[in-house]
Amino acid sequence: xxxxxxxxxDLLAESLVESLKDSGYRVDLATSLKAAExxxxxxxxxxxxxxxxxxxxxxxxxxxxWRQSGQGLPVLILTARDTWEDKVVGLEGGADDYLTKPxxxxxxxxxxxxxxxxKSGRLSRDLTLGSVSLDEANQCVRMAExxxxxxxxxxxxxxxxxxxxPGRVLSKEHLLNQLYAxxxxxxxxxxxxxxxxxxxxxxxxxxxxxxxxxxxxxxxD
Numbered sequence: 001x002x003x004x005x006x007x008x009x010d011l012l013a014e015s016l017v018e019s020l021k022d023s024g025y026r027v028d029l030a031t032s033l034k035a036a037e038x039x040x041x042x043x044x045x046x047x048x049x050x051x052x053x054x055x056x057x058x059x060x061x062x063x064x065x066w067r068q069s070g071q072g073l074p075v076l077i078l079t080a081r082d083t084w085e086d087k088v089v090g091l092e093g094g095a096d097d098y099l100t101k102p103x104x105x106x107x108x109x110x111x112x113x114x115x116x117x118x119k120s121g122r123l124s125r126d127l128t129l130g131s132v133s134l135d136e137a138n139q140c141v142r143m144a145e146x147x148x149x150x151x152x153x154x155x156x157x158x159x160x161x162x163x164x165x166p167g168r169v170l171s172k173e174h175l176l177n178q179l180y181a182x183x184x185x186x187x188x189x190x191x192x193x194x195x196x197x198x199x200x201x202x203x204x205x206x207x208x209x210x211x212x213x214x215x216x217x218x219x220x221d
Contacts, residue, residue, distance in 0.1 A: 002026040004048040006036045019105045033057045044164055052079040060093050067094035074115040129163050130220035141202050149202045158195050162218035171215035
């Protein structure tokens with residue numbers, strides 16, 4: 001599960017990244033608004049942790065832009081601004097939670113888990129592209145009006161990522177990067193081939209196409 005951390009304090013960022021990795025999360029660290037926007041344009045995250053005071057602007061302004069563009073990922077503000085007025089502004093600006101510095105890392109991890117549980121509970125709609133429908137609440141897939149097929153956790157995460165990036169060439173390494181945390185033992189690249197073969201049984205070979213030497217493409221027909 002991949003998180004985005006926006007924090008410009010080097011020592012705090014290093015400590016947070018290590019703690020989050022120890023808890024099984026993959027983390028991309030951005031130290032500026034520009035870097036955070038670049039990450040968001042190319043990666044899929046389950047949750048973002050935002051500091052408010054950055055060298056190139058306000059994390060709150062970035063959050064407002066995300067919300068205005070329809071970006072709905074859970075966001076936890078992590079900041080030294082600790083007045084109740086600051087908290088109200090942050091929550092009304094689109095944050096899902098607000099934690100002030102200094103803090104205990106165990107509390108941060110607990111709040112992240114709570115936000116992710118809440119997000120999981122909101123996944124009640126189907127994601128549909130072409131003839132492929134993914135039931136995000138029950139982790140099932142079907143073609144057109146055919147029967148639903150239950151997916152394993154890894155199959156679900158992989159297919160959901162494909163469906164959020166249709167038409168894009170995704171390498172094995174990139175897909176493994178989305179599926180497995182760095183704290184885990186490195187997974188063999190051929191695992192992706194195994195899971196794609198399973199998904200093709202439900203979707204047909206034409207839905208996930210192989211680009212030799214490059215990776216795979218999800219095609220919505």
